[in-house]
Amino acid sequence: MGEFELIRHYFAAAPCAQAGEGVALGIGDDCALLQLPAGEQLAVSTDTLVAGVHFPEAADPFLLGQRAVAVSVSDLAAMGATPIGFTLALTLPSAESAWLAAFARGLEQMAQQCAIRLIGGDTTRGPLSLTLTVFGRVPAGMALTRKGAQVGDLLCVGGELGDAAGALPLVLGQRQADPAVAEPLLARYWSPLPQLELGQALRGKATAALDISDGLLADCAHIAVASGVALLIEQAQVPLSAALQAFAGSETALQCALSGGDDYRLAFTLPAQHLPGLQQAGWPVRVIGRVAAGQGVTLLDEHGQPVQPLHSGYQHFGSSSD
Amino acid sequence: MGEFELIRHYFAAAPCAQAGEGVALGIGDDCALLQLPAGEQLAVSTDTLVAGVHFPEAADPFLLGQRAVAVSVSDLAAMGATPIGFTLALTLPSAESAWLAAFARGLEQMAQQCAIRLIGGDTTRGPLSLTLTVFGRVPAGMALTRKGAQVGDLLCVGGELGDAAGALPLVLGQRQADPAVAEPLLARYWSPLPQLELGQALRGKATAALDISDGLLADCAHIAVASGVALLIEQAQVPLSAALQAFAGSETALQCALSGGDDYRLAFTLPAQHLPGLQQAGWPVRVIGRVAAGQGVTLLDEHGQPVQPLHSGYQHFGSSSD
Numbered sequence: 001m002g003e004f005e006l007i008r009h010y011f012a013a014a015p016c017a018q019a020g021e022g023v024a025l026g027i028g029d030d031c032a033l034l035q036l037p038a039g040e041q042l043a044v045s046t047d048t049l050v051a052g053v054h055f056p057e058a059a060d061p062f063l064l065g066q067r068a069v070a071v072s073v074s075d076l077a078a079m080g081a082t083p084i085g086f087t088l089a090l091t092l093p094s095a096e097s098a099w100l101a102a103f104a105r106g107l108e109q110m111a112q113q114c115a116i117r118l119i120g121g122d123t124t125r126g127p128l129s130l131t132l133t134v135f136g137r138v139p140a141g142m143a144l145t146r147k148g149a150q151v152g153d154l155l156c157v158g159g160e161l162g163d164a165a166g167a168l169p170l171v172l173g174q175r176q177a178d179p180a181v182a183e184p185l186l187a188r189y190w191s192p193l194p195q196l197e198l199g200q201a202l203r204g205k206a207t208a209a210l211d212i213s214d215g216l217l218a219d220c221a222h223i224a225v226a227s228g229v230a231l232l233i234e235q236a237q238v239p240l241s242a243a244l245q246a247f248a249g250s251e252t253a254l255q256c257a258l259s260g261g262d263d264y265r266l267a268f269t270l271p272a273q274h275l276p277g278l279q280q281a282g283w284p285v286r287v288i289g290r291v292a293a294g295q296g297v298t299l300l301d302e303h304g305q306p307v308q309p310l311h312s313g314y315q316h317f318g319s320s321s322d
Numbered sequence: 323m324g325e326f327e328l329i330r331h332y333f334a335a336a337p338c339a340q341a342g343e344g345v346a347l348g349i350g351d352d353c354a355l356l357q358l359p360a361g362e363q364l365a366v367s368t369d370t371l372v373a374g375v376h377f378p379e380a381a382d383p384f385l386l387g388q389r390a391v392a393v394s395v396s397d398l399a400a401m402g403a404t405p406i407g408f409t410l411a412l413t414l415p416s417a418e419s420a421w422l423a424a425f426a427r428g429l430e431q432m433a434q435q436c437a438i439r440l441i442g443g444d445t446t447r448g449p450l451s452l453t454l455t456v457f458g459r460v461p462a463g464m465a466l467t468r469k470g471a472q473v474g475d476l477l478c479v480g481g482e483l484g485d486a487a488g489a490l491p492l493v494l495g496q497r498q499a500d501p502a503v504a505e506p507l508l509a510r511y512w513s514p515l516p517q518l519e520l521g522q523a524l525r526g527k528a529t530a531a532l533d534i535s536d537g538l539l540a541d542c543a544h545i546a547v548a549s550g551v552a553l554l555i556e557q558a559q560v561p562l563s564a565a566l567q568a569f570a571g572s573e574t575a576l577q578c579a580l581s582g583g584d585d586y587r588l589a590f591t592l593p594a595q596h597l598p599g600l601q602q603a604g605w606p607v608r609v610i611g612r613v614a615a616g617q618g619v620t621l622l623d624e625h626g627q628p629v630q631p632l633h634s635g636y637q638h639f640g641s642s643s644d
Binding site (some may be wrong): 024025028029030031032033034035036038041042043044045046047048049050051052053054075076078079081085087088089091119120121122124125126127129131133135136138140143145146147210211226 | 346347350351352353354355356357358360363364365366367368369370371372373374375376397398400401403407409410411413441442443444446447448449451453455457458460462465467468469532533548
């Protein structure tokens, strides 16, 4: 048995690879087999993480395993879906057992937290990269999409933004910080917990939703285009963590929140009548603006006047784009 | 819009990316949404192809697009599943429009032939590689797996073997040949048509099945292990094409068939009573041996005596394994 064949057996033996609800056949045949309850649809999403582009080549494998599952499952949260399973296509320059063991532990931990099962995959030799395809279920017609925001809806997010982007100097080892500041920021970068329960609670309430991966402004632009509306964001209402402001200063903190990306929190539009119920139930719903007629995303200052953001859009680790 | 964002729009506009049966929501949201007819299960498989490992770096992009779809969909054929859709995770060093246009044409052509739709994906910057995840549907409990071969069953394959492995010197430009010989071999390497209809015809008849990707001997060993049986292969019954024998000679042709891999034809075990019906219906069923009590795969000569194969197993382009 070759070393890569051994890796396949290794993952097949992981606790998260054992049969579970919705998985009729797991790892080990030509295909896995999933079953869906009657009246449900299957939500599917694929994400690739490339070493040197989406994470540092020397990334801690435990943290990388956690992050790979988290950022992929976040797309299920954005649809209001309940996780079923995922496939892992892992390309590695060589089979190093310590690296693999740590990676598998991180993968396992986040898979357990998200209640998602490893159902198949492929392990190949080549430059380090990972492609995860995630599967979830959602009642037919109830998935949250980017299309459907209505003029008058509130624009909301699922919590503080910008921490992951703000953490980049720590991730890259360019800066140090007191653990009380560094740890929460690094945790938001390496193990952003997908907002699965929030997504499910928003079914039948939110009119449009997505998870923020490219930055608040860029992702809100996706909702605006898909829904054919304008989104107005009150800059002063964008939630920023104390840790981020302490580490980066208020101005950089705001830029991280607007344009940094990698938040993996939900952004959604909500008819105002649903707000009190969600907030009373304890959901982390933060109103940052509203939906208006028109197009595009406009940032407003405290007087309701448009602000020109310093820059917007997609900013990955180590790369200007992609 | 960055160049990689443009690529995403490019694929989203492909004919094979438009909505179709079973696809409730295609490219462009956080997830695609699939629906399954009542009583059916979803078959899922992931395959990665890495440049320099699974195909030459300078591979013709049209042929690469065809091959990527074909080898992935072949896993659906092996389960007896009907294709629904696939996701494409494409990692590219740079966005070259001529390369992309040719790749997309090849992808489109094979997707049309297999009646499968592109439902989502990710495009990232990095060393060239592709991960496809394919989805199909199969009546619940009817999928063909590797487990279930019964003592006394016939061992069959879906046609001539070894052409793709035999074509490697042509693929790599190490040898030339007369077009009448070269073209059928190269076609078997670059565009192996998945045996979808055969797989579906075998539902309820074959007791175990898979598609031959690692070589006949190695893949039969997977059936033997999963089913807890021995497989006996009559060497003289292994079907070889005239083109392969002309190009490689009979001895090398047989080795390509036994151990070469990349055939993407089905191998399956079949109770003998089903053979006449399948053959009369015109299915390409070639009997090469039988299932016996015991374990492992044994090759038999014309006197029914065990033969030691020269070598067995997994042999990719340019690499001893993986």
